[in-house]
Amino acid sequence: MNITASYIRRELQDYYTPQEAGNLSRLICCEILGQSVVDYYLGKDITLSAKAEQELQSLLRRLRNFEPIQYILGEARFLGRTFQVASGVLIPRPETEELVEIMLKEISSTSRVLDIGTGSGCIAATLAKELPGAQVTAWDVSEEALAIAAANSLALQVPVCFEQRDVLTYIPGVTERYDVIVSNPPYVTEAEKQDMERNVLDWEPSLALFVPDADPLRFYRRISVLGLEILEPDGKLYFEINRTFGEDIVLMMRELGYRFVRLQKDISHNDRFVIAQK
Structure with missing residues (x-):
């Protein structure tokens, strides 16, 4: 089970629809945290470094403030x-x-x-x-x-x-x-x-x-x-x-x-x- 993906969905569930939270979870895991799309859909988890964990928390704060993911990605x-x-x-x-x-x-x-x-x-x-x-x-x-x-x-x-x-x-x-x-x-x-x-x-x-x-x-x-x-x-x-x-x-x-x-x-x-x- 992809614990990181599930965590991202939970953190965003009060701010986005389930579909939007799922899409954002996939983008974060694959585009930002570097997980392959195959591993993501197979449910494999990601091991995050301390720096990556900090980046994830910063990213989630920005998303909870409704900043578009495209601006975050640039x-x-x-x-x-x-x-x-x-x-x-x-x-x-x-x-x-x-x-x-x-x-x-x-x-x-x-x-x-x-x-x-x-x-x-x-x-x-x-x-x-x-x-x-x-x-x-x-x-x-x-x-x-x-x-x-x-x-x-x-x-x-x-x-x-x-x-x-x-x-x-x-x-x-x-x-x-x-x-x-x-x-x-x-x-x-x-x-x-x-x-x-x-x-x-x-x-x-x-x-x-x-x-x-x-x-x-x-x-x-x-x-x-x-x-x-x-x-x-x-x-x-x-x-x-x-x-x-x-x-x-x-x-x-x-x-x-x-x-x-x-x-x-x-x-x-x-x-x-x-x-x-x-």
Whole structure:
């Protein structure tokens, strides 16, 4: 019997669901304490040194404070690759993986792509890796996020041009043009805070999460207007969205003159993506 794994579950049972505690137990034993996955599932125990025991207790304290395991590990997985993360960037989500998979099926391998609000750089670096003929540019308002994104790009050995830009105020140059814009902008309203888990609300960056209740579409509107200026004719715009506002975003983009605007569901059957053509 894996006594260490059982102990970890007991220490976390008042803070996480049984499934979450089990997943965290496996991650701690295999990713941090060095146990093989086979030994873990065979129920073999781990002999911990005094130093490892101290590290385990520190880790459990952080988890009981709802710090995300990805921030503790300093990394997260995205479409099979490992990305550096810290509290200055959002943890990549499975829905964003879906968005990138859609793009890889639809866009040209030589596209000029702009990722707005790049965060960890997971979208930009993945597109650059999967489409080596593409020219990928990524913006973020956060200097910390850009540093993390650049480190991820370097680790994957892909060329991405990172620029510090506030999309709400940025005025593009006359010759600035792209074939594709993609964005997973802030879209959680202030009113939705009360329904959020503490590991998100207490730890992930508010700058990348929240929009005012009075103007929940502010980033979608601004990026759509910007797209009319900097997208090439027939250029495409890809959004990850708050499932509550899918129809509103579609209507807004149609009123702005975008064509072939479509609302697409994620694997959980929630409205999650809006895709349109200039």
